[in-house]
Amino acid sequence: MLIKNMKNELNTEELLDKVMSYAREYINNEEHARVYPDKEALIQLENFDEDLQDKPMNPLTVLELLHKNGSNATVRHTSGSYYGFVMGANIPVSQAARLLGDIWDQNAGTYVSSPIADKLEEVCERWLISLLGLPEGTAASFVSGSSMANFYAVLTARNELLYRQGYDVATKGLYDAKPIRVVLGKEAHSSVIKALVLAGLGKDNLEYVPVDDQGRMLIDEIPELDSNTLLILQAGHVNTGSFDEFSLLCDKAHKAGAWVHIDGAFGLWAAASKKYSNLTVGIEKADSWTTDAHKTLNVPYDSGIVFCKNRAGLIRTMQVSGSYLQFSEHRDSMLYGVEMSRRARGIELWAALKYLGREGVAELIDTLCENAKYLASCLQEVGMYVENDVVYNQVIARLNTNEETDQLLLAIQSCGQLWCGGALHQGKKVIRFSVCSWKITKEEIDRSIEYIGKMFDTTKAQ
Numbered sequence: 001m002l003i004k005n006m007k008n009e010l011n012t013e014e015l016l017d018k019v020m021s022y023a024r025e026y027i028n029n030e031e032h033a034r035v036y037p038d039k040e041a042l043i044q045l046e047n048f049d050e051d052l053q054d055k056p057m058n059p060l061t062v063l064e065l066l067h068k069n070g071s072n073a074t075v076r077h078t079s080g081s082y083y084g085f086v087m088g089a090n091i092p093v094s095q096a097a098r099l100l101g102d103i104w105d106q107n108a109g110t111y112v113s114s115p116i117a118d119k120l121e122e123v124c125e126r127w128l129i130s131l132l133g134l135p136e137g138t139a140a141s142f143v144s145g146s147s148m149a150n151f152y153a154v155l156t157a158r159n160e161l162l163y164r165q166g167y168d169v170a171t172k173g174l175y176d177a178k179p180i181r182v183v184l185g186k187e188a189h190s191s192v193i194k195a196l197v198l199a200g201l202g203k204d205n206l207e208y209v210p211v212d213d214q215g216r217m218l219i220d221e222i223p224e225l226d227s228n229t230l231l232i233l234q235a236g237h238v239n240t241g242s243f244d245e246f247s248l249l250c251d252k253a254h255k256a257g258a259w260v261h262i263d264g265a266f267g268l269w270a271a272a273s274k275k276y277s278n279l280t281v282g283i284e285k286a287d288s289w290t291t292d293a294h295k296t297l298n299v300p301y302d303s304g305i306v307f308c309k310n311r312a313g314l315i316r317t318m319q320v321s322g323s324y325l326q327f328s329e330h331r332d333s334m335l336y337g338v339e340m341s342r343r344a345r346g347i348e349l350w351a352a353l354k355y356l357g358r359e360g361v362a363e364l365i366d367t368l369c370e371n372a373k374y375l376a377s378c379l380q381e382v383g384m385y386v387e388n389d390v391v392y393n394q395v396i397a398r399l400n401t402n403e404e405t406d407q408l409l410l411a412i413q414s415c416g417q418l419w420c421g422g423a424l425h426q427g428k429k430v431i432r433f434s435v436c437s438w439k440i441t442k443e444e445i446d447r448s449i450e451y452i453g454k455m456f457d458t459t460k461a462q
Helices: 002-012 014-028 039-048 059-073 092-104 115-132 146-164 190-198 246-256 268-272 311-318 346-381 402-415 442-461
Strands: 139-143 181-185 206-209 229-234 259-263 288-292 304-308 394-398 421-425 428-434
Touching: 014 059, 039 059, 092 346, 115 139, 115 268, 115 304, 115 346, 139 146, 139 311, 146 190, 146 229, 146 259, 146 288, 146 304, 146 311, 229 246, 246 259, 268 288, 268 346, 304 311, 346 394, 346 428, 346 442, 402 421, 402 428, 402 442
Parallel strands: 181 206, 181 229, 229 259, 259 288
Antiparallel strands: 139 304, 288 304, 394 428, 421 428
């Protein structure tokens, strides 16, 4: 009886109509909604704390409960007043494509499991390599986010460095392998450290290079490299937005036979802008790269990408086998990743790239960066100290003391009208402003600055 009911419910389209009405309500309320949920909305989450009932429930009631108790408890990352973590909003056409893709519910493992999913990822791979100026033939793998992308890159680098020396990790494991050296900046992103730990390379074995006041690796402080070294560079410091010197460092590394990986979660996209591509000069000399389309490109979540110059090396690392599997003459995505079953991530990515085109991608990047500079100037006008050179889309600012900065940050996070995160920079507490959303306009910035100015005055008066 239950299965029959489910079939009838899907045929009536009533569920889709209802969920779309909730979606429209959510979107239409965005301008007046809090960026961060209030106490009442958080308390309402306790309605989910119940035992699982015995009998099936009306599906419309299920959706109603989810909307009633959940919608107000969301963080509006898509708001023009969200400056927290490096999170983009959603380009409307990409969000719509995501909805269609969810209805399709495709498994992007192989061409035979979904020709459309495989084709779109093949096209996105080709477009992105051209857009970012990466070497022709570079392979891409579409993963959940930049953390997983870095993990893929580290695994591939580890295995290929050993493979060059005649040691095959896939058959021998790591038992008799020569330890890999890892050289990286002292302020490398936490997702890189996580990837290195998960790959078995160990925190205590990492060789950290001192950085300047913007988080850029000091070239003269880099140790001697060799053919057993993984050098990790950064395109977009998480606080300052700064970029390492790629051309010189890649030349130095490759002369020694080392592998170069560039962590470019949000900064790699600068390569698609004529105005900001100077920040990424030399990235094509690296061996692997990671980025996240959810960040600067404003594609919905679950949009990490890892690129590897050595296509065969990436496939060797991922190790796909099984007599029941059916591969094709097309780009079978399963060969390029750990997941054998996964959602079709290329659908919304293709929609965003097709909608924007090269000029649209460049305009998006340019606008984010120009708005970050505008925000920095506004923060200075209300009396805050901007601590970084605003070269990309990140701004960090502080007050006179750590205590005052903490008080202002708490006031911002409590007001509900905007949201920022905090961090430590050069031993000082700062407030981080990530201008990563296309919805952050100069008008939205002016509105946010008005709130910050009032809270700043209150903080100084205390």
